[in-house]
Amino acid sequence: xxxxxxxxxxxxxxxxxxxxxxxxxxxxxxxxxxxxxxxxxxxxxxxxxxxxxxxxxxxxxxxxxxxxxxxxxxxxxxxxxxxxxxxxxxxxxxxxxxxxxxxxxxxxxxxxxxxxxxxxxxxxxxxxxxxxxxxxxxxxxxxxxxxxxxxxxxxxxxxxxxxxxxxxxxxxxxxxxxxxxxxxxxxxxxxxxxxxxxxxxxxxxxxxxxxxxxxxxxxxxxxxxxxxxxxxxxxxxxxxxxxxxxxxxxxxxxxxxxxxxxxxxxxxxxxxxxxxxxxxxxxxxxxxxxxxxxxxxxxxxxxxxxxxxxxxxxxxxxxxxxxxxxxxxxxxxxxxxxxx
Amino acid sequence: xxxxxxxxxxxxxxxxxxxxxxxxxxxxxxxxxxxxxxxxxxxxxxxxxxxxxxxxxxxxxxxxxxxxxxxxxxxxxxxxxxxxxxxxxxxxxxxxxxxxxxxxxxxxxxxxxxxxxxxxxxxxxxxxxxxxxxxxxxxxxxxxxxxxxxxxxxxxxxxxxxxxxxxxxxxxxxxxxxxxxxxxxxxxxxxxxxxxxxxxxxxxxxxxxxxxxxxxxxxxxxxxxxxxxxxxxxxxxxxxxxxxxxxxxxxxxxxxxxxxxxxxxxxxxxxxxxxxxxxxxxxxxxxxxxxxxxxxxxxxxxxxxxxxxxxxxxxxxxxxxxxxxxxxxxxxxxxxxxxx
Numbered sequence: 001x002x003x004x005x006x007x008x009x010x011x012x013x014x015x016x017x018x019x020x021x022x023x024x025x026x027x028x029x030x031x032x033x034x035x036x037x038x039x040x041x042x043x044x045x046x047x048x049x050x051x052x053x054x055x056x057x058x059x060x061x062x063x064x065x066x067x068x069x070x071x072x073x074x075x076x077x078x079x080x081x082x083x084x085x086x087x088x089x090x091x092x093x094x095x096x097x098x099x100x101x102x103x104x105x106x107x108x109x110x111x112x113x114x115x116x117x118x119x120x121x122x123x124x125x126x127x128x129x130x131x132x133x134x135x136x137x138x139x140x141x142x143x144x145x146x147x148x149x150x151x152x153x154x155x156x157x158x159x160x161x162x163x164x165x166x167x168x169x170x171x172x173x174x175x176x177x178x179x180x181x182x183x184x185x186x187x188x189x190x191x192x193x194x195x196x197x198x199x200x201x202x203x204x205x206x207x208x209x210x211x212x213x214x215x216x217x218x219x220x221x222x223x224x225x226x227x228x229x230x231x232x233x234x235x236x237x238x239x240x241x242x243x244x245x246x247x248x249x250x251x252x253x254x255x256x257x258x259x260x261x262x263x264x265x266x267x268x269x270x271x272x273x274x275x276x277x278x279x280x281x282x283x284x285x286x287x288x289x290x291x292x293x294x295x296x297x298x299x300x301x302x303x304x305x306x307x308x309x310x311x312x313x314x315x316x317x318x319x320x321x322x323x324x325x326x327x328x329x330x331x332x333x334x335x336x337x338x339x340x
Numbered sequence: 341x342x343x344x345x346x347x348x349x350x351x352x353x354x355x356x357x358x359x360x361x362x363x364x365x366x367x368x369x370x371x372x373x374x375x376x377x378x379x380x381x382x383x384x385x386x387x388x389x390x391x392x393x394x395x396x397x398x399x400x401x402x403x404x405x406x407x408x409x410x411x412x413x414x415x416x417x418x419x420x421x422x423x424x425x426x427x428x429x430x431x432x433x434x435x436x437x438x439x440x441x442x443x444x445x446x447x448x449x450x451x452x453x454x455x456x457x458x459x460x461x462x463x464x465x466x467x468x469x470x471x472x473x474x475x476x477x478x479x480x481x482x483x484x485x486x487x488x489x490x491x492x493x494x495x496x497x498x499x500x501x502x503x504x505x506x507x508x509x510x511x512x513x514x515x516x517x518x519x520x521x522x523x524x525x526x527x528x529x530x531x532x533x534x535x536x537x538x539x540x541x542x543x544x545x546x547x548x549x550x551x552x553x554x555x556x557x558x559x560x561x562x563x564x565x566x567x568x569x570x571x572x573x574x575x576x577x578x579x580x581x582x583x584x585x586x587x588x589x590x591x592x593x594x595x596x597x598x599x600x601x602x603x604x605x606x607x608x609x610x611x612x613x614x615x616x617x618x619x620x621x622x623x624x625x626x627x628x629x630x631x632x633x634x635x636x637x638x639x640x641x642x643x644x645x646x647x648x649x650x651x652x653x654x655x656x657x658x659x660x661x662x663x664x665x666x667x668x669x670x671x672x673x674x675x676x677x678x679x680x
Contacts, residue, residue, distance in 0.1 A: 102469045129442045
């Protein structure tokens with residue numbers, strides 16, 4: 001890939017609304033662990049963004065910051081090479097957001113397909129909070145503050161990158177400068193992991209997730225209850241591989257691709273029972289999760305140390321964001337250090 | 341008035357979009373000069389708010405910051421007792437705004453009568469900037485950051501105070517605290533000064549303003565051309581006092597109220613010419629403007645000193661705003677200094 005030949009800056013991260021699960025591991029964490037060795041990577045724990053639809057429940061955000069950090073560290077994100085930081089500890093992001101809000105119209109935000117989908121999902125009882133409508137602008141601040149030119153996203157998040165690109169162009173054009181950097185989406189080639197119920201994506205709200213923090217017993221139990229092919233009643237019946245979440249998980253976790261292909265053929269033909277299939281999944285899944293769980297346990301034993309890591313990362317992130325903000329203010333002629 | 345018996349905190353200020361004029365002097369500056377001796381007063385030069393409808397023209401904001409500061413100091417606002425500060429030099433205001441945006445719905449902002457009026461006035465060619473729609477929330481941050489309980493406003497600004505009150509109540513209720521203080525409007529008893537053309541209020545965009553920075557000759561010229569009573573053709577004709585801007589200015593500037601009443605009777609009856617009337621206005625107006633102009637000239641000679649005053653005021657404002665922000669974050673449980 002051509003991107004590997006240049007120096008890139010990556011912004012990635014999560015909203016701290018719950019512990020991370022296998023969907024995160026497959027969809028983003030593994031990529032981050034790999035990319036951190038190749039590029040400068042910033043990883044945001046987006047507490048302010050999480051508050052845009054959790055204003056009445058900040059304790060949920062507060063408690064999940066450490067949970068997400070434990071998951072990051074356990075999964076192998078290395079704070080020595082990835083800058084892990086808390087969004088609200090980088091106030092420069094708020095100031096940038098305020099300036100960018102003037103470059104975007106209300107109707108443009110209301111047309112954002114991702115925002116529209118999410119508003120539908122959330123069914124805000126008392127109307128849409130302005131902060132929620134504005135979060136794509138806040139994301140543009142997160143991305144541009146670090147001059148990130150690569151943002152790993154799913155295809156449903158492409159409108160957010162587009163919004164950032166528009167802001168970057170508008171700002172640079174307005175102020176006849178090249179201070180802000182246009183980001184490119186880094187689309188994942190890995191298919192999204194379905195939930196254990198086989199219904200769409202894995203998510204906390206659908207109660208169909210296997211968490212990185214789940215115990216061995218819980219993982220056993222969740223795999224045992226996994227949805228498969230409902231018409232595959234007896235082992236000897238032919239079964240369907242497509243849409244069968246157990247195979248989706250095997251695709252993501254089984255290193256023996258030839259053996260997996262043989263298993264798929266066997267299942268389709270008939271003669272491979274769900275119990276044997278799930279046994280194989282546990283065999284490949286549990287060792288990887290054991291390693292993560294053990295590392296997670298060690299980090300969780302010392303939350304003060306982990307909070308220290310986040311504070312240190314936030315300080316480093318501030319230094320970079322403050323430099324960008326200074327350039328932004330200069331371009332806007334809001335530089336009050338002189339009287340000219 | 342009961343408000344004088346307690347200790348109050350006042351937030352007041354201007355958008356730096358142009359030099360200040362007689363309308364400001366009568367409507368707000370005189371009040372500030374008086375109130376600064378009675379209460380703790382913060383005076384904001386709202387550059388970020390000015391950018392919400394001037395994003396493409398930041399040099400206008402930049403240059404008018406010092407103009408407004410010269411006007412403040414010339415009019416007698418004393419930086420030793422009034423904290424004069426630049427909005428964007430207090431980044432805590434941006435962070436507070438971000439939190440408050442989650443407490444207000446989009447439709448609530450769209451219903452704000454002041455915002456609706458101003459949107460109509462401005463006729464945004466490319467749609468309404470989100471920042472402009474959000475500026476009442478940013479104002480709520482300005483007011484609450486200093487725990488201001490009194491905000492001098494015109495009656496057209498009452499919806500802004502209402503919006504702040506709603507945010508204060510919503511925040512304190514949500515977080516079961518009393519961190520934020522509800523502001524009360526301090527309605528001016530002085531009627532609004534009309535423009536020299538007699539058409540509505542004095543404003544830069546209507547080109548009907550007499551500026552504090554105008555030279556004697558310019559003031560002479562503007563008063564000479566002032567609109568009076570169009571049916572008062574000859575001195576001996578009866579004239580109308582109501583809606584005659586020269587009398588509105590005399591009401592605001594002539595210290596001899598009995599003499600002014602006699603003049604009004606004379607004008608109504610006939611026999612008092614517009615030239616004599618304007619002569620009287622110049623007699624009372626010019627000495628007051630001379631004093632202001634001379635002080636303004638001295639300040640404008642040393643812009644570095646004035647910028648120093650603004651930077652110093654902004655530092656003082658930051659200290660207060662940072663304290664409030666800390667309380668706000670604590671109430672929201674976003675206090676990351678500990679791991680609890």
